[in-house]
Amino acid sequence: MTHFISTEESQILEGTFWREHTTRQYLSQVTGFSRNKVSSLVSNLLSHGFMQEVGPQPHWRGKNHHLTLNAGLGYLIGVDLGWTSVTVALSTANMTVLHSLNKTLGPYQDQDAVLACITTLIEQVLGLQEIQAHEVLAIGLGLPATVNIEGGLLSVEHLPQWSYAGIHTHLSRAFGVRVFLDNDANIMALGELWIQRRQHPQSEVENMIVIKVGHGIGAGIIANGQLYRGHDGAAGDIGHICIDPEGPVCHCGRRGCLERLASARFIVEAAQRQAALKGSSLGQRFLSPDQIRYEAVLHACREGDPEALEIIQRAGVRLGNVISNFVNFFNPSKVLIGGKIALAGPLLLASIRQTVYSRSQPISSRHLSVDYTQLNERSTVCGALALALLSAFRDAANPQPLHFLQP
Numbered sequence: 360m361t362h363f364i365s366t367e368e369s370q371i372l373e374g375t376f377w378r379e380h381t382t383r384q385y386l387s388q389v390t391g392f393s394r395n396k397v398s399s400l401v402s403n404l405l406s407h408g409f410m411q412e413v414g415p416q417p418h419w420r421g422k423n424h425h426l427t428l429n430a431g432l433g434y435l436i437g438v439d440l441g442w443t444s445v446t447v448a449l450s451t452a453n454m455t456v457l458h459s460l461n462k463t464l465g466p467y468q469d470q471d472a473v474l475a476c477i478t479t480l481i482e483q484v485l486g487l488q489e490i491q492a493h494e495v496l497a498i499g500l501g502l503p504a505t506v507n508i509e510g511g512l513l514s515v516e517h518l519p520q521w522s523y524a525g526i527h528t529h530l531s532r533a534f535g536v537r538v539f540l541d542n543d544a545n546i547m548a549l550g551e552l553w554i555q556r557r558q559h560p561q562s563e564v565e566n567m568i569v570i571k572v573g574h575g576i577g578a579g580i581i582a583n584g585q586l587y588r589g590h591d592g593a594a595g596d597i598g599h600i601c602i603d604p605e606g607p608v609c610h611c612g613r614r615g616c617l618e619r620l621a622s623a624r625f626i627v628e629a630a631q632r633q634a635a636l637k638g639s640s641l642g643q644r645f646l647s648p649d650q651i652r653y654e655a656v657l658h659a660c661r662e663g664d665p666e667a668l669e670i671i672q673r674a675g676v677r678l679g680n681v682i683s684n685f686v687n688f689f690n691p692s693k694v695l696i697g698g699k700i701a702l703a704g705p706l707l708l709a710s711i712r713q714t715v716y717s718r719s720q721p722i723s724s725r726h727l728s729v730d731y732t733q734l735n736e737r738s739t740v741c742g743a744l745a746l747a748l749l750s751a752f753r754d755a756a757n758p759q760p761l762h763f764l765q766p
């Protein structure tokens with residue numbers, strides 16, 4: 360089936376997406392449309408099979424029917440492309456993940472080789488569920504790059520040959536479906552917003568910062584319930600904030616960047632230096648200091664190795680200092696820390712919290728919570744699925760008709 364939807368219908372579908380079971384009253388609140396207008400739009404979407412009515416269930420307080428997206432609209436593909444691995448997930452239109460696959464990547468340079476790997480994983484995940492490419496509504500892809508969605512521009516550090524058009528063309532040709540790209544931290548924020556709204560529909564988090572710490576450091580910003588991308592799509596690009604003008608040279612050429620002093624590279628280099636010293640606890644744990652990997656240091660910290668704890672704590676204080684500036688500037692109600700750094704366990708979170716609360720203005724932090732992301736390593740891939748669906752709805756109102764499965 361092919362169907363055009365109006366911008367107003369797209370807003371109703373988007374409002375329905377954010378809640379597991381929604382009502383016409385809630386849709387009227389979030390869209391600002393009158394109750395009559397919502398009823399008319401919902402009737403049309405129900406009759407065309409975009410939405411379904413459910414209930415009322417015995418445990419519901421009211422007797423009203425609730426609305427959900429039709430899970431049979433089609434399938435979504437979410438791709439989380441990191442510096443060292445790629446994850447591909449396949450879900451229904453209501454975000455139930457059917458299968459996901461992960462592959463470790465070597466140090467990559469070549470866009471075509473990485474895209475070939477992603478294409479193979481998508482083919483595999485579709486094959487495992489016996490789903491054809493034409494049954495897919497859209498592909499969402501998050502990658503460690505600054506992405507200007509409106510301009511179709513992309514900037515990956517040190518990889519100028521990577522291009523928005525190249526990725527978009529490759530994947531849309533391979534599968535014949537819509538493809539949407541965004542920065543990985545932005546997408547992580549979208550994934551976390553989705554789970555927060557699904558699980559706590561009464562206390563919606565409208566102002567939130569999600570910080571991804573891995574080989575790079577980036578932030579996704581939710582302002583007034585919307586992903587804030589900035590004028591050129593570069594909002595939240597925090598890795599090169601200077602925290603020590605006399606510090607070591609970063610790969611960007613400047614000195615003392617946050618990314619140089621608190622990311623995976625800092626943690627690995629500090630652990631390697633420490634392990635080479637006589638009598639080092641890390642030296643006893645890792646017999647070849649130059650072979651120490653990021654994840655191994657995080658696990659050592661979790662297991663209570665004092666030197667790993669000290670290194671992670673140093674990274675935590677540096678992150679906390681930068682986060683406290685964001686708290687004073689932006690006054691979020693929630694800061695979430697995501698990426699592999701969460702493997703370090705509760706001590707890192709404690710040192711970030713302590714620094715943030717001690718350095719933020721009391722009025723900015725009195726309602727603030729600082730936690731690890733709720734979806735852990737699945738945040739980005741869930742955000743990519745959400746990006747795929749929300750962008751497909753907006754695109755269908757653009758107007759490019761939406762090909763969906765069930766009328």
Ligand SMILES: [Zn+2]
Nearest residue numbers: 599609611616
């Ligand atoms: Zn830098």
